[in-house]
Amino acid sequence: MNLIHKLMKTPEGAVGFIILAIMIGIAIMASTISPGDPLRIAGRALVAPFTDPALPLGTDRLGRDVAAGIVHGARTSLLVGAAAALAAIVLGLLVGLVAGFCSGIVDEVLMRVVDAFQIVPGFLLALAFVSVMGASLPVVVLAITLGAWADPARLTRAQVLSLRERDYVAAAKVIGMHPAEIAVRQILPQALPPVLAISATLVAAAILTEAALSFLGLGDPNSVTWGSMIAEGRNVLRSSPWLSILPGLALIITVVGVYLLSEGLAKALAGDGPAMQGKLRNGAAP
Amino acid sequence: MPALPVSRRQILQISSLLLASTALPALLAAQQAPAGGRLVVAADSEPKNLNPAIVASNGVFFIASKVIEPLAEASFDGKDGLQPRLATAWEGSGDGLRITFKLREGVTWHDGKPFTSADVAFSALNVWKPLQNLGRIVFANLEAVDTPDDHTAVFRFSKPTPIQLIRNALPVVSSVIPKHLYEGTDIATNPANVKLVGTGPFTFAEHKPGEYYRLVRNEKYWGKDQPSLDEIIFRVLPDRAGAGAALEAEEIQLAAFSAVPLADLDRISKVPGLKIVSRGYEALTYQLVVEINHRRKELADPKVRQAIAHAIDRNFVVDTIFLGYASASTGPVPKNAPEFYDADVPSYAFDTQKAEALLDEAGYKRGSDGIRFTLKLRPAPYFNETRQFGDYLRQALAAVGIDAQIVNADSAAHQKAVYTDHDFDLAVAPPVFRGDPAISTTILVQSGTPAGVPFSNQGGYANSALDAIIAKAATTIDSGERTKLYNEFQKIVATDLPLINVAEWGFISVASDRVLNIADNPRWAVSNWATTALQP
Amino acid sequence: MNRSLRLIRRRLLTSIPALLIVIILTFLLLETAPGDAVDAYLLSIGGGDAGVAASLRQAYGLDQSLTARLWLYLTALARLDLGWSTAFERPVIDLIAERLPNTLALMGSATALSFALGSTLGIIAGAKPESIKDIMLSTISLILYAIPSFWLGLLLSLLFAVQLRWLPTSGIETIASGKTGLYRLMDIARHLILPVGALTLIYTALFLRVMRAGMVEAWKLDFVLFARAKGLSRTRLLLRHVARNAALPLITMLGLQAAAMLGGSVVIESIFAIPGFGRLAQEAVTGRDAPLLMGIILVSAVLVVTVNLLVDLVQAAFDPRIGASEASS
Secondary structure: OHHHHHHHHOHHHHHHHHHHHHHHHHHHHHHHHOOOOOOOEOOOOOOOOOOEOOEOOOEOOOOEEHHHHHHHHHHHHHHHHHHHHHHHHHHHHHHHHHHHHHOHHHHHHHHHHHHHHHHOOHHHHHHHHHHHHOOOHHHHHHHHHHHHOHHHHHHHHHHHHHHHOOHHHHHHHHOOOOHHHHHHHHHHHHHHHHHHHOHHHHHHHHHHHHHHHHHOOOOOOOOOOHHHHHHHHHOOOOOOOHHHHHHHHHHHHHHHHHHHHHHHHHHHHHOOOOOOOOOOOOOOOO | OOOOOOOHHHHHHHHHHHHHOOOOOHHHHHHHOOOOOEEEEEEOOOOOOOOOOOOOOHHHHHHHOOOOOOOEEEOOOOHHHEEEOOEEEEEEOOOOOEEEEEEOOOOEOOOOOEOOHHHHHHHHHHHHHHHOOOHHHHOOOEEEEEEEEOOEEEEEEOOOOOHHHHHHHHHHHOOOOOHHHHOOOOHHHOHHHOOOOOOOOEEEEEEEOOOEEEEEEOOOOOOOOOOOOOEEEEEEOOOOHHHHHHHHOOOOOEEOOOOOOHHHHHHHOOOOOEEEEOOOOOOOOEEEEEEEOOOOHHHHOHHHHHHHHHHOOHHHHHHHHOOOOOEEOOOOOOOOOOOOOOOOOOOOOOOHHHHHHHHHHOOOOOOOOOOOEEEEEEEOOOOHHHHHHHHHHHHHHHOOOEEEEEOOOOHHHHHHHHHHOOOOOEEEEOOEOOOOHHHOHHHHOOOOOOOOOOOOOOOOOOOHHHHHHHHHHHOOOOHHHHHHHHHHHHHHHHHHOOEEEEEEEOOOEEEEOOEEOOOOOOOHHHOOOOOOEEOO | OHHHHHHHHHHHHHHHHHHHHHHHHHHHHHHHOOOOHHHHHHHHOOOOOHHHHHHHHHHOOOOOOHHHHHHHHHHHHHOOOOOEEOOOOEEHHHHHHHHHHHHHHHHHHHHHHHHHHHHHHHHHHHHOOOOHHHHHHHHHHHHHHHOOHHHHHHHHHHHHHHHOOOOOOOOOOOOOOOOOHHHHHHHHHHHHHHHHHHHHHHHHHHHHHHHHHHHHHHHOOHHHHHHHHHOOOHHHHHHHHHHHHHHHHHHHHHHHHHHHHHHHHHHHHHHOOOOOHHHHHHHHHHOOOHHHHHHHHHHHHHHHHHHHHHHHHHHHHHOHHHHHHHHHO
16 A cells, blocks of 8 residues: 555656556456447448547448447457566566576576577567467467566576575574475565566566567457557558557557556655666567 | 550550540550550569469469460450460360360570470470479370470370360460470479579569569560560569558559558549559459358258358448459359359348348257357458458357357468368358369369368368269360359359358559550469550 | 686577577477468468378478477588578578678667667756656657557658658668669668668667666766765766766666567568568468578577677676676676
8 A cells, every 4th residue: 555655656656557547447347338349340331530429439441349449459458468477477486486596407407498588589489479379369478478588587586596695594494494485485575576676567568569469460360459450450541540540549558657657666666675677678579 | 666566456445444544645655555664563472483384373473474474365355265375276176185286486485495395295294284283183184295396286185174174274274384494304493493484575584582573575575566564573562551652652553463452442543643453353253252161060051051141241241341342252153254154043142030040940049148159260361351351250140149269370370270170160261263163163162182282172061963063074075065064063052052152352453554554364463464564 | 808708608608508499499389380381382372282282291301200300400500501491492591691681780770879869868868867858858758668669660651651752661772773882872771761760769768768767876876976075067977977877777778678679670671571580580480481480580599699798798898897797697
């Protein structure tokens, strides 16, 4: 509670929080705001926005409701962003914790795997992975995770290495605590904050990556995504530019919201502990 | 500047074309047919094997047909729908065992060697029959090619082979390659497959991978005063949405094969200096087909297939997905093949109530969630329109209580899933009609094709009556009788619905007003472009 | 210098197993893919009977076992032979040599421009944190950084190439122009303006933010506070100490971003029809061309390793502490 209070005191945090709260609200309420399948054909094709009250943002090439697409697209984008970031953090924490705690050959092997994933362009990997596995939401999430887990893993390992020799860990060893218990109870809580600090940028990067994949035709065809709306609209960019511009704006506003929240969090946390590490590390999505 | 000899008929065609595109002043220029100039054309792919004698596909022909010529080309008004190219006359024997081709004299290869009947014999026996994707079917019974003199080639068949089929297939299967460059080499890996040597109006100059192909005027071409252009450049623009912008920016002068998305045509048609031409693809009709996996028990029921046919609003497909640049199909043979087309077949009007009634009758009632059953739908990824139709079909089926889940895959995965693994319930396919049912539409319903062959019947459908008709037509010499068999074929397919034919479409060219003669035969986009001209 | 050598050795030694993992994972990924090179090819030619498929599989070596093919690839690789592309019927190395320069020109110029622009603007913003200038630059950069590059590319091309016609819509140079020397270079530069511009805008935002954040931290450093108290001129202090300190994370960022930037080129290359690495990768995946895809991923990985090595060396030169800790980790 304290943190949220502090967060709301920073202008970035407040604005970001509000943007995201609205977007999450829309995503959760999508089926209420715009019931039914957002991909169904709702009217005439290519109705311009703000001309038909029943279709406030107009329709696309096939007559699908753009407003419904944007509302339901919020759900897909946020879901994919959150799921991929969560998966990357959990995987990264796990690998980092094991590598840092076990050291020796286990550490060496795990870190080479981390290296491998860090030196391969993440988007190239995601592109190949989705093309090969077929586009569906779980595959897209997995593909984004593959390109994102290495940073949190490295960060966690560094944290663990610095914590391992601390007194309270040594004490725990002395009283005969099981290593796994030490890892989870003593080290994990301390290693968590820096990783969580980059979580927001992981979410933003995941949202952007999903959009880029959808733009290249590698999104789940059974759900609307902003990226696929932009790609669809691209064919009529000249005559009906809103079809690409509206979902693009929705995407940008969401990502700005995530960044602002992350800045606010950093400021709010700055009073509490060490400066944030690895800010914007994962930022550059295509 | 010598004027091109233009027949009266041609002028009429050109003028009607130009009238259609409201570019009246250009008519005069067309008569004068300017010579010279560089035509820049959008190309969306770079085939790794450009040899049309081995790979008879439109992607290859688009570029290679300017360099390597067939024995005959399709024609709007010629005898048998053909105009002579390397052959000047052809005649079949009454028993269907021999076809005699008279070959053009005075033709030389681009490397200066003379073109003779030996080249034709070599191409037919060593390339078309054993290696070519379509020639393997058409020339399956070709036994020998006699060459009594340098300009006569006699094809001998072991079984009666319909001359009608050979004629219809000629433009596609008969690209002649030079014997002197291929004999004694591994034909599949011969360097001439990528650096083409032919007899056509243009010679192959260079290929810059990822950027362009360049063809230049063949000064020694046999056609009088042909070609008009000095140079053709195929600029690689893999991204379809880029072609429209490049046209408007005057970086290219022609985008064929609907390289400009249909959705953008309405706007493009209003851009001064650009014209939209929908002619020149009459012999390249693509068919929008719903393939059905008859292994699914629901789909094995003809009532369910009829219900699906009734659930599809063909008008919506034609008007909204194809924006009017298509027509609704009635059966497996398109209207553009008047020789075979039969309109007198059962039809399935858009009627969701009837569809629901049929599904109820078949015993598949709506469940508490409104769903009768769930299907896996795989739209082919090759065209925007097949994907969009997949999106539409999902919605159309939802309206009658069938939940279709779309599975998107790239080309290779789609091919494997549908044609090898049969991992689909419904699939959307765009097969091409190649002028004769024997080499196109029949393989989609004929049984007995092994798994792994693309664009063949992999839905597990088997109908011995239909198979018998197809087999009989393959060896029926008399054209009238053969046509009757194919009329019967259309009736059975439209009644039993082994697959559902939804629409058929040709492509659209968008060109600068300066480009002339861009639709003077029904396979124009994949013909030799000897008459195509560019106003300065 | 001894330390630098150690650093290089350490980087190279750890890179080899990582590269090996990359190769094997890529190989397995394509192996599990539905459809193989023959399926992809048959579709592209519009069909063919079962006999064609079988003979092609033999010609591509796809009838051999998985381990046999992997072993064949690895032994060839040991001789620095990247193999034969089935989708293009050409040696992989030729294809890469053809496409890589285009991508490097695109990414290199975008990186150089955005680095210069971003660090300068970052200094301006960080010179006085929370000033109007800072808030404006920070806000603009935040928004720019949230824009998907493909969306920005689309809009830029719509405006400058199609509407205003100042610049070409796509391609890397005017086709078959016959231009040579300086004229050709200028032609290429003209074609690169839009794609480089789109990437530069976004990466400038990134570098600006990192530089600014570094400056904000640096202002709080003891020696800066001390120097300020001593009455050192603000400008001198800014450039000499604060900016210099803030430049280190910026260089680190360059290394961290190398892989992401290379990946990001895929979308931009697709929009502007630039025959580069990204497009080649897409073609390799579509054609199920395992040797080509492995070659591309391998070469990108080597590039990333090289960039990181350079970054390490620069950092070591800047700050003696960094090299030492890295070398021993």
